[in-house]
Amino acid sequence: MSRNIDSFIKVSGNDIIIKIKVIPNSSANKIIRTSTDTLKITVTSPPIEGKANKKCIAYLSKQFNVPKTKIKILHGENNRNKIIKICDLNSDDFLEKLEKVI
Numbered sequence: 001m002s003r004n005i006d007s008f009i010k011v012s013g014n015d016i017i018i019k020i021k022v023i024p025n026s027s028a029n030k031i032i033r034t035s036t037d038t039l040k041i042t043v044t045s046p047p048i049e050g051k052a053n054k055k056c057i058a059y060l061s062k063q064f065n066v067p068k069t070k071i072k073i074l075h076g077e078n079n080r081n082k083i084i085k086i087c088d089l090n091s092d093d094f095l096e097k098l099e100k101v102i
Contacts, residue, residue: 007037009098011091017074018084024052029059031098038081053077056084064089064097 010017019038026042034040045055053073061068066089076082086094 008039009095014088014090016086016089016091016094018086020056020082020084022047022052022056022080022082024080029055031063047080050077053082056082060084060086064094 008019021034021038021040023040023042024045024047026044029043030041032040032042041056041059043052043055043059045051057068057071057073060066060071064086066086070087070089072085072087074083074085
């Protein structure tokens with residue numbers, strides 16, 4: 001069973017699926033809540049050879065205290081708009097941590 005928490009977050013069991021927009025070459029790594037149906041993540045890495053994707057995964061891993069191997073890009077590998085899946089994560093813990101960083 002899955003449920004929608006917000007327009008950009010979907011919870012399915014112990015997995016979290018998030019619609020994000022990655023902004024590479026930014027001055028800082030941070031998560032920004034927008035009024036649209038996407039969570040914006042700025043990263044300092046350039047969008048070359050997957051560096052921005054790797055930085056995004058590393059940043060999410062650090063922010064939500066989950067191993068990088070539990071974070072997957074389901075869609076948008078070569079695009080700024082992505083769908084990310086974080087596996088085996090308690091949705092309540094995730095939402096609490098998300099509220100602290102945005």
